[in-house]
Amino acid sequence: MLKNIPKIIPPELMKDMMDMGHSDVMILADANFPGTSHARKIIRMDTVEIPELLEAVMQFFPLDFFVEEPVKLMRNLPEEPVPAIWDTYNEILKKYDQDNAFCQFGFIDRLPFYEEAEKAYVIVQTGTTARYANIVLQKGVV
Template identity: 55%
Template structure:
């Protein structure tokens, strides 16, 4: 164990976050996401929600300031009546660590799947909220 690392971040997840370089992407996937079939690197984080995981990750993870949209969400499928309230929580968590954050990139469902296949890693969570998948693009550490 080490000091200061939230217990929700497993050694495997911390290793992946450290190995990622500028521009690499990581997906935090909800419980309905086909994580195992999309991932080149799959990290299990069952039993945890994305909000607590996102908050823990953003303590260490710089978002890409060179990208217009360093955070992407899976947009609601046309005709689906779902209204993802979790997105407000995402915005609050992100603004806590990146006050310059302005907006999410909305990605069509199947395009999100394809982009996830190219991500550095996918973290499979137990998140039950619908349309809770979030993709983070890593930035540069300037400290």
């Protein structure tokens, strides 16, 4: 056992975050995301919600501020409302942004998002059912 690691983070995910290098990508995917068919590596966390997991992960995960948009979301369709979960993500990210470097999300259309997912170091598939809840985190340096 280690101290102060939230129980929500399984050992496999903690190891993957430690193994990831600068610019590697982790995706926290919603329940509708076709993770198995697009992942090089997948961790299933079907009983976990993304905001809860994002809160835990951001305690340890430095974002890559050498790029303009170290956090990307799957773009919603123009006729659909802006997903409320994005505000939740923004609040969590700002809470852990000690250097005030996080400015805005990047957006990727659905099919290109799937292509990007195939390059991700790891995809964490959650039980979140909110639409457009997928979030890409690009790792930075400490």
